[in-house]
Amino acid sequence: MKNILVKELMVPISEYATVEIGTPLIDAIRALEQAQEKFTDSRYQHRAVLVLDKCGNVVGKISQLRALEAIEPEFNFLTNIKELQKFNFSEDYIVELRETYRAREQVINKDWLRVAGNKKVEEFMQAHSAGEYVSEDSDLDTAIHKLVSGRHLSLLVSNNNQITGILRVADVFTAVFNQL
Incomplete structure (x- = not known):
């Protein structure tokens, strides 16, 4: 080559x-x-x-x-979850954290997409x-x-x-x- x-x-x-x-x-x-x-x-x-x-x-x-990450509500929190993976928490625990977080947060909808679309x-x-x-x-x-x-x-x-x-x-x- x-x-x-x-x-x-x-x-x-x-x-x-x-x-x-x-x-x-x-x-x-x-x-x-x-x-x-x-x-x-x-x-x-x-x-x-x-x-x-x-x-x-x-x-x-x-x-x-x-x-896609930019349209995810509270992108910073998801970044923090990624940081937790450095400490060898099990994948099941990380998935559970995400699910718990997502259950409390707004689901992606047209209003949220409009907000995300205007992010710099x-x-x-x-x-x-x-x-x-x-x-x-x-x-x-x-x-x-x-x-x-x-x-x-x-x-x-x-x-x-x-x-x-x-x-x-x-x-x-x-x-x-x-x-x-």
């Missing part, structure tokens, strides 16, 4: 869904839908929206899972870690190592400290297993 470069498989950032900090969730979802409609080079649809600062630099990402993307976006970047000129072996060791679904691709694209695990998987 050393003869395949990251830039050969990446999706250029110009073809990816992006929004600026301060954008409401509903507009980020619309941007994702528009990017999915335009992007036909692959059978895999985009599954995230990149969040940009006012200068156009990528500062975070909203995956489909993050968007920076409230729930995932900031990128240092291990989520790969150079355009890196070979596929390097990218695979980063994807697997970091358990990432995508990597930000850079050229001279500028983000130029996204390398998605689905595209890497297809390239590797087509070689088989």
Whole structure:
């Protein structure tokens, strides 16, 4: 895989869904839908929206899972439940906590969706870690190592400290297993 470069498989950032900090969730979802409609080079649809600062630099990402978490009532409480998992509480106990919590909270309805749709993307976006970047000129072996060791679904691709694209695990998987 050393003869395949990251830039050969990446999706250029110009073809990816992006929004600026301060954008409401509903507009980020619309941007994702528009990017999915335009992007036909692959059978895999985009599954995230990149969040940009006012200068156009990528500062975070909203995956489909993050968007769903944003509509969950009291998202912070659910995050705290995730933190409890570090202390090796049984999965049954964690499930019971969630069920107890959900029984006391409002069920997701149109009013709640309206509120969630107006949340700003920076409230729930995932900031990128240092291990989520790969150079355009890196070979596929390097990218695979980063994807697997970091358990990432995508990597930000850079050229001279500028983000130029996204390398998605689905595209890497297809390239590797087509070689088989």
